[in-house]
Amino acid sequence: MKLYSYFRSSASFRVRIALNLKGLSYEYAAVHLVRNGGEQLAQTYRSIHADGLVPALEDDGQLLQQSLAIIEYLDEIHPQPPLLPGTPAGRAYARSLALQIACDIHPLNNLRVLKYLTGTLGVSDEARQQWYRHWVTTGFTSLEARLAADSRTGKLSCGDQPTLADLCLVPQVWNAQRFGIPLDAYPTIMRINDYAMTLDAFALAAPAKQPDAE
Amino acid sequence: MKLYSYFRSSASFRVRIALNLKGLSYEYAAVHLVRNGGEQLAQTYRSIHADGLVPALEDDGQLLQQSLAIIEYLDEIHPQPPLLPGTPAGRAYARSLALQIACDIHPLNNLRVLKYLTGTLGVSDEARQQWYRHWVTTGFTSLEARLAADSRTGKLSCGDQPTLADLCLVPQVWNAQRFGIPLDAYPTIMRINDYAMTLDAFALAAPAKQPDAE
Known part of the structure; x- marks a missing residue:
């Protein structure tokens, strides 16, 4: 797994917690949102995430975006420990x-x-x-x-x-x-x-x- | 089921579609967001939804809020037709x-x-x-x-x-x-x-x- 993240992004922070709780190791790809007028606007990252927003998660050939969708995905493919209550x-x-x-x-x-x-x-x-x-x-x-x-x-x-x-x-x-x-x-x-x-x-x-x- | 809704609220509109797709009948409780300086601010609705936001769904003694959480709930308790893909x-x-x-x-x-x-x-x-x-x-x-x-x-x-x-x-x-x-x-x-x-x-x-x- 590869996480496109910016240290200060709170949406990225959410996904980092989920990955840690699941005990999943991942490659950290830093996308700087401020430096150079916003590195996320650079063409390279635009090919990963057209909006230039973080986070994005690469897993198994899929490129996922939106932190809550990524967390629900992680919870489905790695159910333990569950990140949602039982009812x-x-x-x-x-x-x-x-x-x-x-x-x-x-x-x-x-x-x-x-x-x-x-x-x-x-x-x-x-x-x-x-x-x-x-x-x-x-x-x-x-x-x-x-x-x-x-x-x-x-x-x-x-x-x-x-x-x-x-x-x-x-x-x-x-x-x-x-x-x-x-x-x-x-x-x-x-x-x-x-x-x-x-x-x-x-x-x-x-x-x-x-x-x-x- | 009782849906607290405002006709123009697009978050309410989302939940109404879900209820219709699931074929669920429900009581429609109108909460007017503009009239009288915002009927949603009235004390009565504040006891249902402290923020005065719509929609809220009452089901089985539970009071649910946030349209996407309500829709996921409906999809879990009434799985057919599914509102999410199979993988x-x-x-x-x-x-x-x-x-x-x-x-x-x-x-x-x-x-x-x-x-x-x-x-x-x-x-x-x-x-x-x-x-x-x-x-x-x-x-x-x-x-x-x-x-x-x-x-x-x-x-x-x-x-x-x-x-x-x-x-x-x-x-x-x-x-x-x-x-x-x-x-x-x-x-x-x-x-x-x-x-x-x-x-x-x-x-x-x-x-x-x-x-x-x-």
């Missing part, structure tokens, strides 16, 4: 937590969107930071309420074993911290994050541990 | 097409984001329309290239049977048309959309056919 309702719950991050927070705050805000719309750095904070705060407030109220919450989002929900939560927390967002208002999220980061699969997937870390 | 790689491909829309296009263009652009950032209506068009164009250009090049493309996104990919594609096309985005540059997307709309499950899920349509 349809449990899986729907775990997936909904993951999608709250992957659809309702992350797409609004990724690099290409922040660039559009300052570049095309000409908003100030302060307004861009407020935009970032607004979507994290909105999303985390909802997520915190769900996690704090739900009896399924354990050491992690769905019980004590890592699920797709945690694979999205931890990189989003990392990203929010990087942008200096105060996270005191989200004690359940932070408790889950801090516990997850004691596990090797999460800790070794962190941006600072990647070969392309700066 | 892990095929499923990853269908999910990646769906997520390209659900993560890379739709979240940037939904109501709360457009409101933030004009309300909080004070961008002009024209700049808001350009924003909308930018993300549709970026996403559809990529999707068109994938669908036009992939041998799995049939009458629909993955062969001739409806999959999760089509359940996302058709509502996104509807949404783009509503905003007056020219779609001539996406002949494969439009061919798939037009064929899908000849199928009852899609046609009857369309916004204009819903009880709360205006």
Whole structure:
């Protein structure tokens, strides 16, 4: 397996955790999203992923994209340990937590969107930071309420074993911290994050541990 | 089953198609996203979905949210007809097409984001329309290239049977048309959309056919 990744990309971070949890070794192909005006725009990577987005996973002659689709694929071909709960309702719950991050927070705050805000719309750095904070705060407030109220919450989002929900939560927390967002208002999220980061699969997937870390 | 839906919500539209394809009857609970400053913000719906977002599905005492999680749930509890291809790689491909829309296009263009652009950032209506068009164009250009090049493309996104990919594609096309985005540059997307709309499950899920349509 070969993972096209950028150390700071939180979508790449999700897939790195999944690969670690499954105990799968893989080749790390760094695609730098900032250097040289965006190495991901280079023709070579465009032949791998037409949009120039990371991550992409090469496996068995297939080129897969979209982090959640890649993680579901890994979970299907290497079922142990499972990354989703054992019942349809449990899986729907775990997936909904993951999608709250992957659809309702992350797409609004990724690099290409922040660039559009300052570049095309000409908003100030302060307004861009407020935009970032607004979507994290909105999303985390909802997520915190769900996690704090739900009896399924354990050491992690769905019980004590890592699920797709945690694979999205931890990189989003990392990203929010990087942008200096105060996270005191989200004690359940932070408790889950801090516990997850004691596990090797999460800790070794962190941006600072990647070969392309700066 | 009870579906909390808004006729114009493209995420609700996705779930309505899934329910129709599975032949499941359901109660339609309309949640109006615009009237009275957003009926979804009313306390009653907040007890169903804390974020006030649609759709939500009530089934068997469970309250499910996030359209893709709901659709995967429906596919697990009512496997026929399947909404994903039969192989892990095929499923990853269908999910990646769906997520390209659900993560890379739709979240940037939904109501709360457009409101933030004009309300909080004070961008002009024209700049808001350009924003909308930018993300549709970026996403559809990529999707068109994938669908036009992939041998799995049939009458629909993955062969001739409806999959999760089509359940996302058709509502996104509807949404783009509503905003007056020219779609001539996406002949494969439009061919798939037009064929899908000849199928009852899609046609009857369309916004204009819903009880709360205006």
